Amino acid sequence: MPTSPRISFLGCGSMNEAILGGILAGGFPKDRVTATVRRAERAAELRVRHGITVLAGSEDEAANRNAAAEADVLIVGVKPAGVRAMLTEVGPVLKPGAVVVSVAAAVPLELMEAALPAGAQVIRTMPNTPAKLGRGVTALSAGTAAAPASVELVRSLLAGTGRVVQVPEEQINAVGSVSGSGPAYAFYLAEAMAKAGAELGLEPELAVLLAAETLAGAGAMLAEPGADAAALRRAVTSPNGTTEAAIGVFADRDLPGIIAAGMAAAAERSAEITGELNAAS
Numbered sequence: 001m002p003t004s005p006r007i008s009f010l011g012c013g014s015m016n017e018a019i020l021g022g023i024l025a026g027g028f029p030k031d032r033v034t035a036t037v038r039r040a041e042r043a044a045e046l047r048v049r050h051g052i053t054v055l056a057g058s059e060d061e062a063a064n065r066n067a068a069a070e071a072d073v074l075i076v077g078v079k080p081a082g083v084r085a086m087l088t089e090v091g092p093v094l095k096p097g098a099v100v101v102s103v104a105a106a107v108p109l110e111l112m113e114a115a116l117p118a119g120a121q122v123i124r125t126m127p128n129t130p131a132k133l134g135r136g137v138t139a140l141s142a143g144t145a146a147a148p149a150s151v152e153l154v155r156s157l158l159a160g161t162g163r164v165v166q167v168p169e170e171q172i173n174a175v176g177s178v179s180g181s182g183p184a185y186a187f188y189l190a191e192a193m194a195k196a197g198a199e200l201g202l203e204p205e206l207a208v209l210l211a212a213e214t215l216a217g218a219g220a221m222l223a224e225p226g227a228d229a230a231a232l233r234r235a236v237t238s239p240n241g242t243t244e245a246a247i248g249v250f251a252d253r254d255l256p257g258i259i260a261a262g263m264a265a266a267a268e269r270s271a272e273i274t275g276e277l278n279a280a281s
């Protein structure tokens, strides 16, 4: 069997730890993975939780460079405003043929390529945190120098985190509005349903359980082959019944329009952040 590539996670917060968890759960060997973080406490936490090598910047200012120098695939998981500095730092030590993957919202491929040595292979992604359970969905767009074999390699690594789709870069902001931010919309709905359930007289803990299990169960039904959200909704909605009463109120108040406006705001914010990053160059 060919040796697995070496992966380095540069920055390992919510998103990169979710990807790390999904990749390891998919059977990727722990001894081929390194992560970097800023704080020693966080490094210790990640070592215990995942059994991988974790380097902390607070203990070794060369942590990112050391992790980058050994990597075949680098997964950059810092906030958008930190991506350029990270790439500028690690670019000079990249191995020939290394592939640099970013999970950052709003950071264009062009900016990444400009921060790295000429010809660097770059892939921009938009993942989501259910990656942790192998139930994520990641969209990716390849940079100008990324070889098809490198795109395939990244796709196969991310397969442990869930579905992977390739999109033109101009669609990544829209993807972020749907699936990147989307888990937060589902959690927001769970919070709202639990609160409303308590207001209807349920014990708060029971309302939380009912809301969470309902969303998890509905999500599992949506994941079945051939699932159709509208058909599934209709199957719950008896004519002149209770569900119809609830959905009537949602429709009267234009809940779909509210959701669309929120998602448009997410996409607009991505474009705005890109503008801020370009202006800072």
Ligand SMILES: NC(=O)C1=CN([C@@H]2O[C@H](COP(=O)(O)OP(=O)(O)OC[C@H]3O[C@@H](n4cnc5c(N)ncnc54)[C@H](O)[C@@H]3O)[C@@H](O)[C@H]2O)C=CC1
Residues within 6 Å of the ligand: 010, 011, 012, 013, 014, 015, 016, 036, 037, 038, 039, 057, 064, 077, 078, 079, 080, 082, 086, 103, 104, 105, 106, 126, 127, 128, 129, 180, 181
């Ligand atoms: N949280 C999410 O659901 C999603 C996040 N993203 C993207 O993922 C990226 C990270 O977001 P989160 O994980 O939510 O943020 P986070 O704040 O949880 O994680 C960022 C991590 O990077 C570390 N870091 C920053 N600078 C560093 C450096 N120089 N060296 C080593 N470590 C460093 C921070 O200490 C932190 O742990 C962002 O660019 C975001 O746009 C994309 C899709 C979904």
Ligand SMILES: O=C(O)[C@@H]1CCC=N1
Residues within 6 Å of the ligand: 105, 176, 180, 181
């Ligand atoms: O909120 C954010 O900016 C990041 C990108 C998508 C999800 N979280």
